[in-house]
Amino acid sequence: xxxxxxxxxxxxxxxxxxxxxxxxxxxxxxxxxxxxxxxxxxxxxxxxxxxxxxxxxxxxxxxxxxxxxxxxxxxxxxxxxxxxxxxxxxxxxxxxxxxxxxxxxxxxxxxxxx
Amino acid sequence: xxxxxxxxxxxxxxxxxxxxxxxxxxxxxxxxxxxxxxxxxxxxxxxxxxxxxxxxxxxxxxxxxxxxxxxxxxxxxxxxxxxxxxxxxxxxxxxxxxxxxxxxxxxxxxxxxxxxx
Numbered sequence: 001x002x003x004x005x006x007x008x009x010x011x012x013x014x015x016x017x018x019x020x021x022x023x024x025x026x027x028x029x030x031x032x033x034x035x036x037x038x039x040x041x042x043x044x045x046x047x048x049x050x051x052x053x054x055x056x057x058x059x060x061x062x063x064x065x066x067x068x069x070x071x072x073x074x075x076x077x078x079x080x081x082x083x084x085x086x087x088x089x090x091x092x093x094x095x096x097x098x099x100x101x102x103x104x105x106x107x108x109x110x111x112x113x114x
Numbered sequence: 115x116x117x118x119x120x121x122x123x124x125x126x127x128x129x130x131x132x133x134x135x136x137x138x139x140x141x142x143x144x145x146x147x148x149x150x151x152x153x154x155x156x157x158x159x160x161x162x163x164x165x166x167x168x169x170x171x172x173x174x175x176x177x178x179x180x181x182x183x184x185x186x187x188x189x190x191x192x193x194x195x196x197x198x199x200x201x202x203x204x205x206x207x208x209x210x211x212x213x214x215x216x217x218x219x220x221x222x223x224x225x226x227x228x229x230x231x
Contacts, residue, residue, distance in 0.1 A: 004156075034219075043118070043205050043222030044157070089156065101170055102220070104149075106156035 003027075006090060006105040013080050013112050021075040021108045023090030028103075030092035033066055033073045038087045038107065047088075048075075080112045116140075118223035120206050126229045127196055135191045135226045139208030146189050147207040147220060148181055157205065163189060196230045203227050 005024045013019045023033070032051045036044035050057045050066040050073065057064045063076040077084050087107040094103050119138045127133050139146050148160040159173040163183045174180070178196075183189040193200055207220035 006156075041224070043207070043224050045222070046219045049219065091157075101159050101162060101172070103159070104157040106154075 004090065004092065004103055004105040006088075006108045008106060008108070010109040010111055013110065015080060015082060015112050015114050017080055019077040019080045019084070019110055019112070021088050021110065023073040023075070023105055025071050025092060028071075028092060028094050030094065032093060033064075034091045034102070035062075035064055035073075035075050036089040036091060036104075038089055044089055044104075077110075082112045082114055085110060085112050118206055118208050118221055120204075120223040120226050122226060123224065124227045124229075126231065128231050129198060130195055132192065132194045133196055133228065135193075135204050135206075135228070137189045137191070137206030137208075137223060139187065139189070139206070140221055141187075143208035143210050143221070144186065145209040145211065145220075146183055147209075148189070148191050149205045149207070150175075150202045151205055151225070152202045160191070160204075193228075196228075198230045201228055201230045 003026055007022055032049055034049045035047045037047055038044040048057055048059055048062060048064045050064045052068050061078045065074045073090055087109045089104050089107040091102045091104045118140055121136045125133055146163040149157040150160055151157050161168055161174055161181050162170040165186050166183050178194045181191045203225040205222055205225045207222045209220045
């Protein structure tokens with residue numbers, strides 16, 4: 001069956017450390033993968049997009065990797081801060097190259113303690 | 115407006131009643147999406163509009179759910195004869211281009227929290 005898996009358990013990280021979140025998928029061949037941040041009571045906010053031919057993408061303290069062989073994306077936040085605490089969602093285009101339907105994972109809740 | 119807006123922000127209704135949820139996308143955005151998010155769950159795709167047409171309705175869970183979009187702007191999601199399992203946050207998103215761009219980014223509204231008693 002097709003699915004996207006993110007660690008359902010909350011991730012607790014000490015401030016200043018690097019937080020790493022995982023997104024695994026099966027039976028999809030996405031052309032790209034996206035990461036979103038969602039705060040309580042709000043809609044998701046787009047953070048980064050990585051294409052299938054890109055191994056790594058960076059934006060400020062954020063880094064995303066995409067391994068199409070392992071069918072996995074890793075999302076890193078370096079020098080984490082309490083303000084980074086939120087739920088992080090990965091999403092992909094299930095049929096490759098189409099934006100008409102994006103499939104979201106259930107998200108991982110990240111908590112950064114001072 | 116500056117972003118996607120949705121109304122109402124909260125809706126409490128009785129089982130069996132009909133509800134209408136509204137989405138105002140970012141001006142000029144061609145594509146519009148509706149999602150459902152149950153408590154602690156991921157986003158569940160419902161329907162996608164390209165302009166005023168809906169090329170993908172595959173996510174609508176039953177014939178009690180319908181949506182329309184007019185003037186390539188406002189969209190309404192209607193749920194008829196609501197059931198308790200319809201309780202969720204309903205999120206709307208818009209994007210500039212839609213399916214013609216494989217990497218189009220979606221901009222989300224704050225959602226409508228629907229509670230069916």
